[in-house]
Amino acid sequence: MTIVVAVDESSHASRVVEEANALANAFDDSLHVVYVLSRSDFVDMEETNVSETGDAMDLDRVREIAASVAEDAITDANATAESVGLVGDASSEVTRYADDIGARYIVVGGRKRSPVGKAVFGSVTQSILLNSRQPVVAIRKD
Template identity: 30%
Template sequence: MAIETILLAVGPNDADRAQKLAETLVDLAVPTGANVVLAHVFTSSEYQTTLESLDVNDHGELTEDEIARRHATIRDIGRSLDDADVEYDVRGRVGEHGSSIVATAEDVDADFVLVGGRRRSPTGKAVFGSTAQEVILNAPCPVTFVRGD
C-alpha cells in the first residue's frame, strides 16, 4: 500500500511529545513524499480556553483551522517539518477527540494516522487510553501510536 496522505492528530496533552511526533512524521513523510495534514482536535471547553489564551476577542472571523495554526504544538511540529522541507496543511476540529480524529482521517482520505499518547503503568499497558483505542479501532487506515518519553 502506498502512503499518499499522513494525518498527525494532536490534542491538548501532546505539547511534551511534539518533538517525538514530528520526528516520527518526518521519518514517514520524507521517503514516501506523502502529503501531511496536521490536525488539532479541541473539545468545546478546550477550544474556548485556547481562544482565551491566544487573546482572540473576535473569533467569528477565524476558522477552526486558523486557531489550530496558532496553537503552540502545531507551530512546534510545523517548524520541524519546515526544517525537513516537508509541506503540510493544518486542520482544526472541535468535538470529542477520538471521533473527530477518525472523521478528519476520513475527510482527508488519510492512508496513515499518527496519534500520541502517554506512558502507562504495567496494568494500564493492557488497554490504550479511550481516545487512542477509538482511533485504532475506527480509523479507515493503519494507525501508529507514538508514545512520549
C-alpha cells in the same frame, strides 16, 4: 496520498511529527498535522471573547487558533506539512478528517497508562486505534 498526524500541546508533539514526517518522506506523501480543540476549550474561548468584546467568536478563527498549535509542532520538528485545526472530540475529528482526505496512515503519540487509567480518563490514542479505517502508527513517549 496523505499521512495525518494528530498532536496535542505536549513537548512530545514535535517527536511525533518528526516520525510522521519520516514516514511521509518514505512514501513520498504529504503530511497534515492536526490539532483538535475540545468543545469545552472552545466554549471557554467563546465566553471570554463575548465578555471582552460582546461578539461571538467566528468558528473559522477558532480553527485558525487550533491550527497554530499544529504549526508550532511542525516548526519544532523542522518539517514541511499542512497545519489543520479542528474543533470537537479529538478521536472522532481525527478519524473523520483522515477518512475525508483518504489518508494512508494516522500517526499519534501515546503514553503509558494502566488499563484502569484508560477506562477512567479515556485515551484518544486508544480510541483512534480502535475506530480508524486507516493503519495507525503510535509513537510512545520515552
